[in-house]
Amino acid sequence: MGSRPAVFIDRDGTLTEEVGYVNHPSRLRLLPRSAEAVRRLNQAGVAAVVATNQAGVARGYFSEEVLHAVNAALVGQLKEAGAHLDGLYVCLHHPSEGEPPYRAACDCRKPQPGLLLRAARELGLDLAASTMVGDKASDLEPGRRVGARAVLVLTGYGLGEWEYRRRHFAVPPDHVAGDLLDAVEWALGGDRS
Numbered sequence: 001m002g003s004r005p006a007v008f009i010d011r012d013g014t015l016t017e018e019v020g021y022v023n024h025p026s027r028l029r030l031l032p033r034s035a036e037a038v039r040r041l042n043q044a045g046v047a048a049v050v051a052t053n054q055a056g057v058a059r060g061y062f063s064e065e066v067l068h069a070v071n072a073a074l075v076g077q078l079k080e081a082g083a084h085l086d087g088l089y090v091c092l093h094h095p096s097e098g099e100p101p102y103r104a105a106c107d108c109r110k111p112q113p114g115l116l117l118r119a120a121r122e123l124g125l126d127l128a129a130s131t132m133v134g135d136k137a138s139d140l141e142p143g144r145r146v147g148a149r150a151v152l153v154l155t156g157y158g159l160g161e162w163e164y165r166r167r168h169f170a171v172p173p174d175h176v177a178g179d180l181l182d183a184v185e186w187a188l189g190g191d192r193s
């Protein structure tokens with residue numbers, strides 16, 4: 001295992017607006033303070049790594065080419081704002097929808113931890129010093145399973161998840177943050193109370 005801490009960031013509802021399936025780059029919108037959050041990580045030397053489920057590929061709602069165009073738009077919008085991602089990891093699978101190879105019982109669809117483990121191997125990350133941030137209960141589990149901290153943001157599905165579904169969470173969050181910037185400040189701050 002490596003030595004660099006990371007903040008793993010869910011895409012839809014956490015880094016960008018939750019708008020349903022993002023089947024065109026024009027549907028992608030950064031949340032207001034996301035670029036600043038990523039810049040903070042860049043300045044702190046903490047890896048900023050997106051970990052996202054995109055089962056729309058398995059379901060046939062959009063192609064892998066469209067997914068790549070959308071992610072390129074994301075990288076471009078962040079770059080314009082002086083922020084950069086150290087990695088972008090995507091699960092394209094669904095256990096029961098679509099056709100192989102996308103219909104698969106993979107190990108990377110969150111809540112499974114495969115995306116985080118792959119990023120750690122490829123980028124030399126210290127998972128025990130890392131944090132996973134997302135807007136759903138299924139984002140918290142992979143963080144906990146790799147020994148990282150897990151933060152729920154209240155953007156996207158987060159507010160509804162927290163207000164109405166938290167008693168069903170398999171893993172309670174270590175922290176609940178208003179948005180990604182608040183989550184990053186908590187992750188960097190050492191205030192783990």
Ligand SMILES: [Mg+2]
Pocket residue numbers: 010011012013014134135136156
């Ligand atoms: Mg999300």
Ligand SMILES: [Zn+2]
Pocket residue numbers: 090091092093106107108109
């Ligand atoms: Zn997968």
